[in-house]
Amino acid sequence: MAKANAAVNGHADQLPSPPTDQQPDIFNARSIAEIKATLSRLHEQEAAVTARLDALVASQKDFSRELGRLDLLRAHLGSQASTTRAISHGMLSSAAETAERLSSAVRRLDMEQERVKATLDMVEQVAELKACVLGVTGSMEGPQDWETAASYLNRASKIPPEVVQGEFAERIVPTAEVPDPPSVTLNNASESLCGLFLREFDRAVKESNDAKITRFFKLFPLIGKSEVGLDVYGRYVCQGVxxxxxxxxxxxxxxxxxxxxxxxxxxxxxxxxxxxxxxxxxxxxxxxxxxxxxxxxxxxxxxxxxxxxxxxxxxxxxxxxxxxxxxxxxxxxxxxxxxxxxxxxxxxxxxxxxxxxxxxxxxxxxxxxxxxxxxxxxxxxxxxxxxxxxxxxxxxxxxxxxxxxxxxxxxxxQFLLESSLAQKINNRLIGPFNAMTTFFVRRSVEKAFQLDESPSGLTLNPHKPLHSEPPHITSAVDDIMYIVKKIVQQSIATSQRAVVTNVIPTLSRVLGSDFIGMIQRKMRDEYYPKPPVPGAQPPEATVIAFLVLINNLDVAVDYVRRIVREHVEKGEDDPNSLEALFPLSDDAAVTRQALQSLQSSFESKVNDLLSDGIQVVFNNVVKNRLRPILADAFRDIDYQPRDHGATATHRAYDSAEEEDDSDEARGGELVRARFTAAWTELLLPISRILTANAFDRLLGVTVASLSRLLEKRLWSYHGRVNALGAIRLERDVSGIASAAVDVGSGAGRYRHREAFARCTQITTVMAMDEDEWEDVQRGGETAQVVDKLRAEERARARAMVSD
Incomplete structure (x- = not known):
């Protein structure tokens, strides 16, 4: 059937569309050509309709066959439906009724079995109850076997209360010897045994008989008096406490x-x-x-x-x-x-x-x-x-x-938190500890500065030895930081959050106000390195004292950092770690945060004052010496030599090289030799006194200023440098940069050479050959070598070299 429908639909799709208003009409034709066209179209339509009719006639047989199959299926389905109705009304109806009767019978049987079982259980429980009642009474009256009597009461306690207090038990259990209901008998026995055990327990306590104490203590839970036993036992152990x-x-x-x-x-x-x-x-x-x-x-x-x-x-x-x-x-x-x-x-x-x-x-x-x-x-x-x-x-x-x-x-x-001892700990111990710690820290700072002693034997003369061991600090730093370490350890050892959150911030406040404030006052009012007259150097003793105060700040930061790290960086497995000492809630995290805040706050305040102090040393001790040092280093140096170096100036240059036995002078580095001598004379005395970190800061400020002065000097050579002189100038600037960072001791000084990047790149541009310069102008790889200079600065540097 489906196939037939598809065939019909297929043929229908192939039929031409009916005429529309736009198609030619034979009755309105005005010429023979229009008539012929119309007739031709009509013939095509006729052929299409004929083909469609032929297809329909051809498919009639398929339709008839499919309809016959449908009639046959309907006949079979009707017979099946009749059979199904017969089975439903006949066989299944009686079977369903039979199943329902069986199910009801099974449910009634299960219910009867449950009732019988419940009755048997109750009978057994009543029998057990009767045995317990008679056993308790017999054990108490005759042999006075308290353990047996208690065991009977313990067995009776496992019987449900509804059974003990039920009518059946009240009729069956009582006897002539024990006429009371079982619940009354058991309660009386329990109270009687409880009083007896209490008296025996107290007697054992007075006699210090540990065996009897344990014996009667174990019997209280058997007679349902656990709370009484725990209370009397608690009273007993408290007496010993x-x-x-x-x-x-x-x-x-x-x-x-x-x-x-x-x-x-x-x-x-x-x-x-x-x-x-x-x-x-x-x-x-x-x-x-x-x-x-x-x-x-x-x-x-x-x-x-x-x-x-x-x-x-x-x-x-x-x-x-x-x-x-x-x-x-x-x-x-x-x-x-x-x-x-x-x-x-x-x-x-x-x-x-x-x-x-x-x-x-x-x-x-x-x-x-x-x-x-x-x-x-x-x-x-x-x-x-x-x-x-x-x-x-x-x-x-x-x-x-x-x-x-x-x-x-x-x-x-909760009982521990609300105990009177916990309240007394908070009021009589934690409160005084916090108050005394605040006083102790502040008074220790005061006393340390009262008894403060400066290191002896310090001098700015590099030819004289220093008679004290580094770091060169006053005694107050060691004294105060010893107290800080002691207080931090004491506070953490209490394992009390209320202590840590009070003491550590107080410690931070005292260090920030009193310790740093006192050093700041000394730096400002007592040992400020002010020259007696403009252009002169400050007194040596004042400069040394000021440098020692800078050391105080730097060493104090290191002390505090180590004190905090000692507690913060301990692993959780360490018995003295914060997690082990502060296991409650987030106490360990709060303590760690307090310690880290102490360190960060102290470092921040010290770094501000340390930066100011370094700037003072640079401005008053170092700065006015930089320009003369550069001027002397480049004194009488001409960067327009003839090809054979025949000028008097370079003859003097070569003569100085020959007279100087050093490797640098033999290499033709007169500028570097002069600069190194003056630079060392300026900074070496300071580097011997300052800590490595403080001197590194000073060196960074000094090198930055020196590089700016050197750059100005380089720009001043416009038109006074030829190609050969540019090469020598590049070598001299590189030597100054190397010598500037090679003073004192300490790692990481080489990074200060970056301050001379612009100077070295200026001389690099000046000394480039034409191919390299063209590559720089094109933005090639060579341009990365002079990346610190702008395009106009590169051109200016290149124009400095005269032909």
Whole structure:
């Protein structure tokens, strides 16, 4: 059928379109030609219609055949439908009814089986209940077997409460000997045994009978009194904690031992260690008989005792060390030396040396604050805070829930955070530690500058040896940085975020204001290298003192960088790493950020002052010597020699070469020889005193200025250089560049040669042959050799050479 339709459609597509208005009409034809054309078109249409009719007639047989097949299929389908209806109404209907009856019967049977099973289970449970009731009663009345009685109660506790309190059990279980309902009997037995176990436990405690203590402690969970057992056990271990803590404290209070710097820190340490030993030693017993996580209740009870005993130790320490009085004293300390040092008009010329008998600032001890005592208090506070942090981490680890992520951050239990001991730690230890640390750092800075001593035996004469070892710094830097390292270590050792976030920023603030400020004042007011008259050199002693102050800044940065790196770069596996000391939340990240902020802030402030100091040295000591050095180096040098070098000037040049025994002079480098001698005389004395980093900074500034002066001198040679002179000038400029960076000691000086790039490229353009110059003009590879010069500068340099 489908094929027939396709055939018909195919033929239909081939039929011509019916006439339209635009086609010729025989009735409107006006000529014979139009009539013939119209007739021709009509003949074509007739042929097409005839062909289409023939195709339809030919396909009629296919249509008839397909229709016959459809009729046959319809007949078969009708018979199948009749058969299906017969099966549905006959065989399947009865089978479905039978299946439904079977399913209902199976469900009823399952329900009956479940009911029978439930009845049997209840009967068994009631039988078990009756056996437990009779067993408890018999064990308590006759042989007084407490373990057996407790085991019967434990078995009874596993029976569902609805069975114990049900009507069936109340009718079946009671007997003439035990007439009460089973729930009443079991409750009475549990209460009776609980009271008995408490009395026996207390008696064992008084007798110090560890075996009996353990025996009765294990029985409480069997009679459903776990909380009572944990409480009484906690009270028992707390008695031992209290007794030992009082013994440790009474052994030294009021005596010579209490004067020991670490007596109270050791007492608090022993308290925490004793509690930790109890938790470790008894935790297994408790977990085994009372269940996982039950040791937490004992730990809570221990923490209550720790609050009491730890509070006593801290209060006694505070009273014995007179902490409150010291806090008042340090808050009222005026820092007279620092304040006066920053007042305007404090000049060294009118002020005697601070250590001299005629000028002596009052010490902190004379004003009521003993620095040794403050230092001792800080040491003891650091130990106590560190022990508390260690104890808190231990307790937090023991109280972790069983489902806690072992890789996640440690979380302290709420009862520990809210304990009275934690509050006392915050108020009586952390607060004084922060206050005393602030005072100690600032007072140490003040005292270091009061007792500051400059290095001796320094001289700017390169022919005299230096009698002190580098780095040449004053004593204040070592003293202050020792205190900085000590305070940072103490603060981190506490493992307290509240300490680190207070002490480290305070340390940064004191270093930035007092330490850097004091050096800045000395550089500005006392040792500023000002020439006595314009054009002269500043006094040697002033220059040396100023250079030493620059060294102070540079060495201090290195100290702080090493102090911070020592703590920040430790691996996580290191027991002293920040992650190990600060396992809570993001404490380690906060501590690392505080240390890095200390370093970055200090370096930023020091670098600003260091740059200013280097600029002062350059302007007042070095700058006015650069122009004469260049002028002397090029003195009497003519860069327009004749081909055979017969001028008097070059004869003098060659004579000087012959007289000079050095390799450079023999090579014809008179300019370099002169420059090197003067350059070394200028910078070598300074390089012997400055640190390598500071001198490298000074060299960079100096070389940059020298290169600008040299470039101006090169441009001034316009028209005074011939081809041979250009080659010699290129050699002389290269020699000056090499000699300029080859002074002092230190790695990486060669990079300063880049400052002379424009100068060397100017001489390179001057000395180029014509082929190279043409390549530069075309922008070829040779142009990259003179990339520091603009096109007009290259042309200007090329035009400097006369024919």
């Amino acid at each position: 209290a007794a030992r803590a009082r013994s440790n404290l009474n052994a030294g209070t009021g005596g010579a031992q209490s004067q020991d710097t670490f007596f109270y820190a050791n007492a608090l340490t022993r308290l925490f260690e004793h509690i930790a030993q109890i938790i470790d030693g008894h935790g297994g017993l408790v977990e085994r008989h009372y269940g996982t996580g039950k040791m937490t209740r004992v730990i809570q009870r221990l923490q209550v005792e720790a609050d009491v005993q730890g509070g006593i130790i801290i209060d006694t320490w505070s009273d014995e060390r007179r902490i409150d009085r010291k806090l008042v004293d340090i808050k009222s300390y005026a820092f007279t030396f620092l304040v006066q040092s920053f007042l305007p008009g404090q000049r060294s010329s009118s002020t005697p040396r601070t250590g001299s008998p005629g000028h002596r600032e009052p010490t902190a001890e004379e004003e009521g604050v003993d620095m040794k005592e403050i230092d001792a208090n800080l040491n003891e506070l650091s130990i106590m805070l560190g022990r508390w942090s260690l104890y808190a981490r231990f307790v937090g680890d023991k109280c972790q829930p069983a489902d806690a992520d072992p890789e996640g951050p440690l979380v302290l239990p």
